[in-house]
Amino acid sequence: xxxxxxxxxxxxxxxxxxxxxxxxxxxxxxxxxxxxxxxxxxxxxxxxxxxxxxxxxxxxxxxxxxxxxxxxxxxxxxxxxxxxxxxxxxxxxxxxxxxxxxxxxxxxxxxxxxxxxxxxxxxxxxxxxxxxxxxxxxxxxxxxxxxxxxxxxxxxxxxxxxxxxxxxxxxxxxxxxxxxxxxxxxxxxxxxxxxxxxxxxxxxxxxxxxxxxxx
Ligand SMILES: C[S@@+](CC[C@H](N)C(=O)[O-])C[C@H]1O[C@@H](n2cnc3c(N)ncnc32)[C@H](O)[C@@H]1O
Numbered sequence: 001x002x003x004x005x006x007x008x009x010x011x012x013x014x015x016x017x018x019x020x021x022x023x024x025x026x027x028x029x030x031x032x033x034x035x036x037x038x039x040x041x042x043x044x045x046x047x048x049x050x051x052x053x054x055x056x057x058x059x060x061x062x063x064x065x066x067x068x069x070x071x072x073x074x075x076x077x078x079x080x081x082x083x084x085x086x087x088x089x090x091x092x093x094x095x096x097x098x099x100x101x102x103x104x105x106x107x108x109x110x111x112x113x114x115x116x117x118x119x120x121x122x123x124x125x126x127x128x129x130x131x132x133x134x135x136x137x138x139x140x141x142x143x144x145x146x147x148x149x150x151x152x153x154x155x156x157x158x159x160x161x162x163x164x165x166x167x168x169x170x171x172x173x174x175x176x177x178x179x180x181x182x183x184x185x186x187x188x189x190x191x192x193x194x195x196x197x198x199x200x201x202x203x204x205x206x207x208x209x210x211x212x213x214x215x
Contacts, residue, residue: 003167003204016048022106023047023074026098030069033098040068042138042164046206047075050136050162053211054079057160059133062086065119065147066139066164070099076136077108086112087126089119089139119143123150130156130214138164141181144188148212152197155214161198163188167208 004012019027023044031038042050054062054076062080064073067090077086090096093116103109115122119139123146135151137144144163151161168185171177189210192200198212 003206013044016045017051019044019047022102023071026069026071026074026102029098030071034069034095037068037095042072042075043206046164046209047071049205049209050075051079053160053162054134057134057158059159060084061132062134063123063132063136063151064088065123065135065137065143065151066090067099067114068092068095070096070102072136072138073099073112074102074106074108076134077103077111078106080111082111084111087122088112088114089122090114090116091118092116120146120150123147123154126150126154128154130154130159132156133159135159135161136164137161141165141168142184144184145191148188148192152195152212152214157214159214161210161212161214163192163210163212165207166202166210167204169207172208 030041050072060081062076064076064086067073067088073086073088096114103112120143132154133156137147155161166185166189168182171182172186192210192212198214200210200212202208202210
């Protein structure tokens with residue numbers, strides 16, 4: 001489902017801060033090296049949006065759930081201060097080996113701590129203190145309710161959680177769409193809308209992006 005018509009899509013992509021060589025090369029290598037999985041990578045405009053949000057929040061301590069080949073982690077980590085940290089969660093050694101090369105090339109390796117394990121285990125093992133400034137959730141959709149809960153309890157007041165793919169290509173409004181991922185994303189969407197711990201907005205960016213800011 002295209003929310004934005006193709007001509008407007010080209011126009012808006014041309015009017016974001018331009019991607020640098022690192023991101024452009026990463027898109028190309030991901031396309032060649034991961035074949036059908038390359039569609040999982042966030043788009044250029046969404047990456048520019050993440051960079052802006054991290055800067056606006058003034059984040060120092062960030063978490064990403066779902067690294068793949070590292071596009072979104074670069075967009076987040078480069079907006080952190082030099083002593084900032086991004087905890088990057090994934091289960092794929094193969095895909096994140098590409099990410100690690102590009103983090104190196106972008107001069108961001110020192111800022112990014114990769115944890116190869118199911119993200120729910122990594123998040124549950126974190127201290128309970130509310131010290132996270134920014135989090136991006138873009139991994140297995142069935143995990144979204146748990147990822148949101150583990151992160152929102154550790155978010156500092158004013159901190160922001162961003163969730164990707166919250167519209168599931170329109171399946172959230174199709175009652176016949178009942179696979180586990182559809183059910184989980186509808187559930188987390190409903191939880192966030194009713195969650196008094198956060199102010200939230202769901203935006204028609206790409207496949208739907210929710211922002212939830214801790215009160
Ligand atoms: C949509 S991709 C992430 C795309 C990435 N944000 C980007 O910009 O390129 C989803 C990622 O989630 C990872 N993943 C799947 N299940 C996971 C789990 N249980 N814990 C952590 N990561 C998981 C996959 O290995 C994959 O790399």
